[in-house]
Amino acid sequence: xxxxxxxxxxxxxxxxxxxxxxxxxxxxxxxxxxxxxxxxxxxxxxxxxxxxxxxxxxxxxxxxxxxxxxxxxxxxxxxxxxxxxxxxxxxxxxxxxxxxxxxxxxxxxxxxxxxxxxxxxxxxxxxxxxxxxxxxxxxxxxxxxxxxxxxxxxxxxxxxxxxxxxxxxxxxxxxxxxxxxxxxxxxxxxxxxxxxxxxxxxxxxxxxxxxxxxxxxxxxxxxxxxxxxxxxxxxxxxxxxxxxxxxxxxxxxxxxxxxxxxxxxxxxxxxxxxxxxxxxxxxxxxxxxxxxxxxxxxxxxxxxxxxxxxxxxxxxxxxxxxxxxxxxxxxxxxxxxxxxxxxxxxxxxxxxxxxxxxxxxxxxxxxxxxxxxxxxxxxxxxxxxxxxxxxxxxxxxxxxxxxxxxxxxxxxxxxxxxxxxxxxxxxxxxxxxxxxxxxx
Amino acid sequence: xxxxxxxxxxxxxxxxxxxxxxxxxxxxxxxxxxxxxxxxxxxxxxxxxxxxxxxxxxxxxxxxxxxxxxxxxxxxxxxxxxxxxxxxxxxxxxxxxxxxxxxxxxxxxxxxxxxxxxxxxxxxxxxxxxxxxxxxxxxxxxxxxxxxxxxxxxxxxxxxxxxxxxxxxxxxxxxxxxxxxxxxxxxxxxxxxxxxxxxxxxxxxxxxxxxxxxxxxxxxxxxxxxxxxxxxxxxxxxxxxxxxxxxxxxxxxxxxxxxxxxxxxxxxxxxxxxxxxxxxxxxxxxxxxxxxxxxxxxxxxxxxxxxxxxxxxxxxxxxxxxxxxxxxxxxxxxxxxxxxxxxxxxxxxxxxxxxxxxxxxxxxxxxxxxxxxxxxxxxxxxxxxxxxxxxxxxxxxxxxxxxxxxxxxxxxxxxxxxxxxxxxxxxxxxxxxxx
Ligand SMILES: Cc1cc2nc3c(=O)[nH]c(=O)nc-3n(C[C@H](O)[C@H](O)[C@H](O)COP(=O)(O)OP(=O)(O)OC[C@H]3O[C@@H](n4cnc5c(N)ncnc54)[C@H](O)[C@@H]3O)c2cc1C
Ligand SMILES: Cc1cc2nc3c(=O)[nH]c(=O)nc-3n(C[C@H](O)[C@H](O)[C@H](O)COP(=O)(O)O)c2cc1C
Ligand code: SF4
Numbered sequence: 001x002x003x004x005x006x007x008x009x010x011x012x013x014x015x016x017x018x019x020x021x022x023x024x025x026x027x028x029x030x031x032x033x034x035x036x037x038x039x040x041x042x043x044x045x046x047x048x049x050x051x052x053x054x055x056x057x058x059x060x061x062x063x064x065x066x067x068x069x070x071x072x073x074x075x076x077x078x079x080x081x082x083x084x085x086x087x088x089x090x091x092x093x094x095x096x097x098x099x100x101x102x103x104x105x106x107x108x109x110x111x112x113x114x115x116x117x118x119x120x121x122x123x124x125x126x127x128x129x130x131x132x133x134x135x136x137x138x139x140x141x142x143x144x145x146x147x148x149x150x151x152x153x154x155x156x157x158x159x160x161x162x163x164x165x166x167x168x169x170x171x172x173x174x175x176x177x178x179x180x181x182x183x184x185x186x187x188x189x190x191x192x193x194x195x196x197x198x199x200x201x202x203x204x205x206x207x208x209x210x211x212x213x214x215x216x217x218x219x220x221x222x223x224x225x226x227x228x229x230x231x232x233x234x235x236x237x238x239x240x241x242x243x244x245x246x247x248x249x250x251x252x253x254x255x256x257x258x259x260x261x262x263x264x265x266x267x268x269x270x271x272x273x274x275x276x277x278x279x280x281x282x283x284x285x286x287x288x289x290x291x292x293x294x295x296x297x298x299x300x301x302x303x304x305x306x307x308x309x310x311x312x313x314x315x316x317x318x319x320x321x322x323x324x325x326x327x328x329x330x331x332x333x334x335x336x337x338x339x340x341x342x343x344x345x346x347x348x349x350x351x352x353x354x355x356x357x358x359x360x361x362x363x364x365x366x367x368x369x370x371x372x373x374x375x376x377x378x379x380x381x382x383x384x385x386x387x388x389x390x391x392x393x394x395x396x397x398x399x400x401x402x403x404x405x406x407x408x409x410x411x412x413x414x415x416x417x418x419x420x421x422x423x424x425x426x427x428x429x430x431x432x433x434x435x436x437x438x439x440x
Numbered sequence: 441x442x443x444x445x446x447x448x449x450x451x452x453x454x455x456x457x458x459x460x461x462x463x464x465x466x467x468x469x470x471x472x473x474x475x476x477x478x479x480x481x482x483x484x485x486x487x488x489x490x491x492x493x494x495x496x497x498x499x500x501x502x503x504x505x506x507x508x509x510x511x512x513x514x515x516x517x518x519x520x521x522x523x524x525x526x527x528x529x530x531x532x533x534x535x536x537x538x539x540x541x542x543x544x545x546x547x548x549x550x551x552x553x554x555x556x557x558x559x560x561x562x563x564x565x566x567x568x569x570x571x572x573x574x575x576x577x578x579x580x581x582x583x584x585x586x587x588x589x590x591x592x593x594x595x596x597x598x599x600x601x602x603x604x605x606x607x608x609x610x611x612x613x614x615x616x617x618x619x620x621x622x623x624x625x626x627x628x629x630x631x632x633x634x635x636x637x638x639x640x641x642x643x644x645x646x647x648x649x650x651x652x653x654x655x656x657x658x659x660x661x662x663x664x665x666x667x668x669x670x671x672x673x674x675x676x677x678x679x680x681x682x683x684x685x686x687x688x689x690x691x692x693x694x695x696x697x698x699x700x701x702x703x704x705x706x707x708x709x710x711x712x713x714x715x716x717x718x719x720x721x722x723x724x725x726x727x728x729x730x731x732x733x734x735x736x737x738x739x740x741x742x743x744x745x746x747x748x749x750x751x752x753x754x755x756x757x758x759x760x761x762x763x764x765x766x767x768x769x770x771x772x773x774x775x776x777x778x779x780x781x782x783x784x785x786x787x788x789x790x791x792x793x794x795x796x797x798x799x800x801x802x803x804x805x806x807x808x809x810x811x812x813x814x815x816x817x818x819x820x821x822x823x824x825x826x827x828x829x830x831x832x833x834x835x836x837x838x839x840x841x842x843x844x845x846x847x848x849x850x851x852x853x854x855x856x857x858x859x860x861x862x863x864x865x866x867x868x869x870x871x872x873x874x875x
Binding site for chain 2: 037109
């Protein structure tokens, strides 16, 4: 007897295999050659283009689009990758609707931006499919640098440093490289093991050693790293998660959304991933949306995303909110969790309506839940780190911390949005700064 | 709906849109479909002398260039005249004309350059019921090498001679089709007129190579590793054709000579432009080859709406209306001063005007931190480049500086009087200036 969406409890295989594989296929299917030419043709080749300004990695977007339009996608890829070595992943995961495409003059003119993200993917996919690594390492400098964290910030920094001829060792606590590219990004944004492929491709520059299972704090000390290397770059992301701090939080079935997502990403076969019938996600950001959408795609019958403030305050972009709604996620706003109810395992969760200033209204409601995902923010973990500011490592300029010869970037560092592309930009810029400092 | 009925050198058609002599008019099947779609007339694909017909290449015969969205802008061909037997063409022409007596049907001809050949072919087409002949002196490839087509069209004396033969051996109205592959279009037009032509039609296709295959290193279209120049037509050639039509229209010797305008006519507007410059009607080839015969319906409705808007009741009111305003550069009014003006509300902030003016014109556009673009009147020379590169229609316009106001660039008060180069003080040939 097979299960379906109506089956109560937390179980795997709610949907037939073909439905599941369709659900977890590419969110935006890649452009074929013809589609890419048509899309590229729409670019006006703006002067001092607003899209390029909006890109945290300053990719010369008009140039790469013109290179696609003239039939040279490899040159386009080089233009992209010279600014953003993870241009392939960014093409898939960037919220372009709030970055480059938002300010595209054709958005202004016709409400339809040039498909910059899709074109970027077309160019980078073309080059990576040919298994070409377009950059060469400079002659060895004899300098060694430790990078802690193999996420986008760490890898981007490592690549740029290696390219300049430095010897880089990357330490990461987890068994695989990629950081949230590997463990966090929604499955339908990075299909076909792309995150791992991109890491392999990036490491082709040479001069980078990656050591897994090496955790700063547990075995690895910052002092030691400083002593053994000419510079250290911290890119440890935000490994901790915030707690709800409500009664019953410890009951079975109440999980961190990031763990659910990470298990899903690491599952060989999505059909083996268990999901509840009635799922409640608490939070209003990208993580909350990704957890809710993927719960729905796995076949949960009812998925509610509950956020304590109004829609306009949600961190998830309107595009992502629409995506969630289109997949059948019910978005409830202005409601705060009060209690997790159930005998051992969660069966209901109680909320109170709040106004936009989070003032309680006294009006309560309950949602049936056999699974609750908490997505109310991640936090910096670790002791002995440089000075912090607002819960993150305080940086000035290109990632300089309060400690001599220690730089930081990505989600763990202050400033910038918590986005893959920002992490890549900060890693790259720190590398340039480290290089200038070491060679200066 | 305005009446589009057209009378071109006595040949009547329900509208001024004819299909030019080319593949769309190569046989009965096409021409019947064209008439059903609404075309006013056709010039049948060029016929040659009796005997074995010419042969075409068996590989690709067209090349092209494209604009955005792969819009076909220019087409090039290495096709010859009809490759079907003369008798078949004649039988079909007769049958079509019988069924569509209200449409114009012209026969295009190209035979060797001797009087007997022309006399013979004219006799053969006599009882087809066709309304006239068009002499193809224009085909730039294949036929010229055999002493026909452009080989005749490039020598005014030959044009005159052949036209004379045709008028001598036929009572049919005679249109001479001109090749643009010459340096002064007025010369062949004069020759045609001297020979007794009732009208000229222009332009035929332009010698061209559209592209080169960069792997095989040969021009396209490529036949077994080789290519040759072909005839260029379509939207890209319209400006060249318009100028040639205007030259004939305003030249003393050829003024008033009826013209059938050809070359890149794609929309009603193109047709109206040819007519305003003096063409009595237009002929179309590439637009039909690109979009099918149905395009004529847009041309009909568009021209008719335009005429209604203008209060024209007959196409003759439009024909030649722009000719008096075509002049030579030295007569342009140098006291007419304009400045570019950018409509900030319409601006989408692409900055193309800025790049164009800053890099290649007169540094007359300012760009603010927040991408507001504005024209510096003290630098703008009114070249129009910004208007031309702006992707938004009417976002940048040229505004006249009223007479009496100061032109901030020159510091001079704009004169209300007409003043051209001939009496400009900087003109070395101007004797008044010295006084
Ligand atoms: C669920 C989810 C979905 C997201 N979706 C998007 C999206 O669609 N688009 C987008 O642009 N951004 C998205 N983001 C944000 C984006 O993933 C991050 O901004 C980006 O990954 C930050 O990169 P990073 O290198 O700073 O950190 P991370 O990617 O978090 O990498 C940090 C690395 O450091 C390692 N590490 C941590 N602590 C230690 C330690 N003590 N010792 C050694 N190694 C350590 C980790 O194992 C990890 O490999 C999403 C985030 C989440 C959580
Ligand atoms: C494939 C092709 C074949 C042509 N054959 C002839 C021809 O046989 N006789 C002729 O007078 N013109 C011929 N032409 C020229 C057209 O009649 C016309 O003058 C030219 O294409 C310009 O008009 P357009 O821009 O509307 O196409 C041909 C054009 C094309 C594209
Ligand atoms: S008209 Fe010419 S000179 Fe004047 S602003 Fe435009 S581009 Fe510059």
